[in-house]
Amino acid sequence: MKWDFVFVCTVLIFGIWAFGFYSNFSVETIPEEEEEIPYAFCGVGANAENIRSTSRGGEIELGKALFKANCANCHAKNMKSKLTGPALGGVEGRWADYPREDLYDWIRNSQKMIAEGHPRATELWNEWQPTIMNNYPNLTDAEIESILDYIDAIYVSF
Ligand code: HEC
Numbered sequence: 001m002k003w004d005f006v007f008v009c010t011v012l013i014f015g016i017w018a019f020g021f022y023s024n025f026s027v028e029t030i031p032e033e034e035e036e037i038p039y040a041f042c043g044v045g046a047n048a049e050n051i052r053s054t055s056r057g058g059e060i061e062l063g064k065a066l067f068k069a070n071c072a073n074c075h076a077k078n079m080k081s082k083l084t085g086p087a088l089g090g091v092e093g094r095w096a097d098y099p100r101e102d103l104y105d106w107i108r109n110s111q112k113m114i115a116e117g118h119p120r121a122t123e124l125w126n127e128w129q130p131t132i133m134n135n136y137p138n139l140t141d142a143e144i145e146s147i148l149d150y151i152d153a154i155y156v157s158f
Contacts (some may be wrong), residue, residue, distance in 0.1 A: 049075070055152070056145045063150030066143055070136060079155040084131060086124070089155035092148060095120055104144050109135045 067075075078083070079089035095103045098120060106113050106121060110133045113121035140148075 004024055055149050058142065058145035058147070058149035060146065060150050060153050062143065063146035063148070066139070066147050067150050070134070070139075071147070074133070077154070079151055085133060087129065088151045091151060103148075107139060107144055107147075108137045111135075 068077075071088075074084035075086070075088050078087075080087050092103070095106075098118075102113070102118065102120070104117075110121065110124075116127045
């Protein structure tokens with residue numbers, strides 16, 4: 001009888017611990033000054049599978065800071081509306097037919113790609129000219145990947 005009681009207690013305590021563990025780590029929210037944005041995290045969340053399959057190891061927090069400092073003037077923060085420039089949500093899919101480097105090159109110098117006649121660059125220019133995107137020659141591959149991961153995280157969160 002006594003051991004039965006100990007057993008039940010152990011199971012209960014383990015159950016409570018396991019539940020706490022699960023609810024702490026299943027969804028990650030990163031605090032925001034203006035708004036709380038729930039990021040999909042490690043396989044949990046509606047479209048997390050998407051993020052994992054396209055992510056090349058960027059850092060979302062770094063991407064967020066870079067996006068706000070450099071891109072948010074022209075590209076909507078919700079990644080879904082048009083502003084001065086197009087909505088960036090799903091952008092990797094629109095460049096999927098080309099090498100990843102083309103997307104880096106676009107962000108570093110879009111007018112050069114338009115002049116060279118790259119098909120996606122031409123398509124964008126036909127829609128958005130005469131608005132010219134800024135050049136970001138100093139962004140590294142890793143920084144651009146971080147921005148792309150941030151775009152994905154916001155895009156699938158709303
Ligand atoms: C001055 C406004 C402006 C700024 C700032 C800006 N962009 Fe753009 N962006 C545009 C415009 C306009 C286009 C559409 C093509 C064009 O007119 O050159 C575009 C297109 C793009 C595209 C192609 C989208 C697609 O659907 O293929 C990407 C990717 C992009 N921008 C990323 C960025 C990133 C990343 C930053 C910040 C590092 C940034 N942009 C900053 C205006 C801007």
